Each structure stands twice: as C-alpha cells, then as structure tokens.
Amino acid sequence: MSRDYRIAIVGATGAVGVEMLRVLERRNFPVASLRLLASPRSSGKTLTFRGKDVVVEPLQPSAFAGIDIALFSAGGSISKEYAPVAVESGAVVIDNSSAFRQHENVPLVVPEVNGADVAHHKGIIANPNCTTAITLMALYPLHKKFRVKRIFASSYQAVSGAGARALEELRLQVKAVANDLPIEKEIFPHQIAFNVIPQVDSFLDTGYTKEEMKMQNEGRRIMHLPTFKASVTCVRVPVYRAHSVAVSAEFERPVTLHEAREAINAFPGIELRDDTASRDYPMPLDYAGKDDCAVGRLRLDCALENGISFWVCGDQLLKGAALNAVQIAELL
C-alpha cells in the first residue's frame, strides 16, 4: 500500500470490532490515525492499538470528518444510517453488516475469490456473511476446477457469531448448569449450553432462515454465478469461537479427489487437513484465532452425481469478518 490511511472503526468495542484492531496491528496496516466509535455506553473506554490507549468516542455524523476508510461493524441499522454519512464525508466504507450486500453498486467481496470487484466500488464495499465466506474458501477452488451447480449444507455456528453478549451468555449458562442453578437467556431463544439450536436469524415464509439464504444469495454475487443453488440448515452450537460447515456439493464436470485436493492446496487462505487414518480433520478449537480456514473429510459424495462432500472450519470473527474486511482495505 502506497500511503497511510486515517481509519475509523464503528462498533470498535464489539466482538468483531476488537478483532479489527488486532488484525490491523498484526498485518501492519498503514494506519495514520485511528478513531474508535461505539454507542454512548462505551464513551470514554479505552482500547489499545500498537501499545497506546485509544479512547472510544460516541458515534455521530461529525466523527467521519477526515477519515479515509471506515470499517463498520455495529449492525445493519447503524450501517444504513451512518455509512452514507461516512461516504459523503469522503471515506470508503467497508461494511460488515448485511445492510448493503445485495445492492447493485456495492461489491460483495471475499478477496481470494473476487478481490477485483473492489475496483468497482462507489463508496461502500460489503463484507459477506461469515458462514458464506468460510464455505466459499473451500468451495470456490473446487468450483473453479469442476463448476459447482448446487450444495446442501449444515452449519455449526459458534456463539460469538451472535456478538460479545452471546459469548457471555454461554459462559454464564455453562457455570449455572455446572452449579445446578437456573439458567438465564437473553440473546438465544433457548438454552445454548449443552444444547444445539437449529435456528440462526429469523424465519422466512419458506421455512428457511435469513441466515440460511445468505449462502445462495451472497454466494451467487461473490462467485459471479447466478445459477448457484444452496439448501442450508444453520445451527447454533455451544462453541465459543469458529464456525464449521458440512457441505455436499454437486458439480457439472466429473470430479476426482486427487484434483480436488490439488485445487484446495493451491488456494490461498485455506489448508487441507484430511488424514482420516490419523483422525486428522479441522475442528473449531484448532481454528479459533487463526486466519486460515481448513478443509477435511473430503470424499466422493455417495448420493450426488459428480459430488464431493467436505467439512470446513474457520474463525468467523476473522475470515468471516475482521480479517476479510482488512484484506478488502488492503486492496484499495
């Protein structure tokens, strides 16, 4: 990158926001100045960046004056209200919410897949849904080789996908159950400790949830593949961090496992961990805090024509959110 950028993070105190700080540090992003924005509840809190305390300020329209890049991660309604203000002030917005992902003039980007789309932005660039981004890291190299038609998938989504308070809810419920105390729930509709909940996001009339349809809708835009079909069941599991997805994919061309492995090995940001003899496959515990995603359990699908089934894991706070956003910023 050829210059230093004045950065704002909207939602800096959130589960994704704090990771954005860490990713900017780790990747040595050229930061000229940093403004941390959150709700009035966080005003005056400090977060550290490169060893220095930075005070969190309340979000307000004037906060974007002199900002080059605004990383938004405070939910869709905040993005809808403030992203246009930031653009008007001269900033490029990289938005982590779902607010603009289907807007025609807003590129929706996983840099390893369609990084070139960043060049077409008109002020706002959208970061995809976390489960979609992680799945595409494994699916896209296979698609390039064999041309994907459709997938069937189930996700195993960590509680931190629902934000910092959801993480705390699981911690408290685990303690309560261990001590035989009544559990309290606020974020999830049911007890999540020692349970799985087959609902992420709200239901549509079709019976799918909004989260489930993101795979097809966002996958089509990112892969430039309007015919792509995805039937997905999204499930919340009592894992703190890192999502997993079990995928069965059907392709147009004949598939071989050898070529599938080669394609994944040659793709950046994803590793192949697939040695069933030694019970080696990726698990969320191993990928929490890691930039790379991983694929395992690769096999010829026994029910689909030209089908491959696989299991993919990735840290949704990183590749599904903060890392992907910073990688987009690196392309500006």
Ligand SMILES: NC(=O)C1=CN([C@@H]2O[C@H](COP(=O)(O)OP(=O)(O)OC[C@H]3O[C@@H](n4cnc5c(N)ncnc54)[C@H](OP(=O)(O)O)[C@@H]3O)[C@@H](O)[C@H]2O)C=CC1
């Ligand atoms: N968690 C994840 O894995 C992923 C999340 N996302 C998306 O990222 C966004 C943030 O998610 P996440 O970090 O998990 O959420 P959190 O609930 O952990 O954090 C929300 C952030 O938004 C801030 N915020 C809330 N209300 C306001 C307000 N009125 N004005 C200014 N700031 C406000 C909060 O500030 P305060 O602390 O002061 O309340 C906090 O910094 C969401 O759009 C989510 O859908 C996308 C992919 C993955």
Ligand SMILES: N[C@@H](CC(=O)OP(=O)(O)O)C(=O)O
């Ligand atoms: N819904 C995801 C995280 C998320 O915030 O997704 P989105 O950015 O598409 O709303 C999860 O709970 O795991």
